[in-house]
Amino acid sequence: MKPAVLQRWHALLDSKDLNAIDDLLADNATFQSPVVHTPQVGKQITGMYLKAAGMMLVAGGNFRYLNEWWNDSSAVLEFEAEVNGITINGVDMIFWNAEGKIERFKVMVRPLKAVNLVHEAMGKLLAMSKPA
């Protein structure tokens, strides 16, 4: 049976209420981006990255999951989306704790064009979402 964390994750994306992402995250959550090696540490910044990614990918309307794999404490969700005419194929790698809160969220994307697009788009979105 699909882990409860994944069910909550899919329900959240279906609702398009990205602000509810924070409820799914552990306080020590980290985000590992497809672009930068160093993890982003903490619930707040992890939430910010996931919301920015959501705005870029999901809000476009053609985001979809292709496959998923899971075990007791982690999952890989393969997705595809099209942004600015470029197909982004990627994986969400989600690791959660015993309380079912997400501790680590890692994203990889392909091909190179998509990595460059994510790099540019995420930079702009994160600049906008920073406090003035």
Added chain:
Amino acid sequence: MKPAVLQRWHALLDSKDLNAIDDLLADNATFQSPVVHTPQVGKQITGMYLKAAGMMLVAGGNFRYLNEWWNDSSAVLEFEAEVNGITINGVDMIFWNAEGKIERFKVMVRPLKAVNLVHEAMGKLLAMSKPA
């Protein structure tokens, strides 16, 4: 229990006999690279890409798998390797047929530096492995 395909895959990497990769591939195998969108179609070219990737990543000596997820017909293996001082974090996504032969092999890597490194290194290796 771990699927037989994965057991054979790990045994092959342990043996470092990359030429045996061909035995694991279906005739219609395709390779989807971290760099290029268009799949490489056919057993021969898929084998060539996997051997080039193996030479670059595994031959360096510090390649290791971090996690794996699987179901009846596919698996995701997360790996890490260091090449030229750059950490390459990636996934091997392996899809097989009812005969246990690999039909599709997809690779994604992060961060951007690693995608660029793979792009450059694979280009050189593939140029060398083409018939004169």
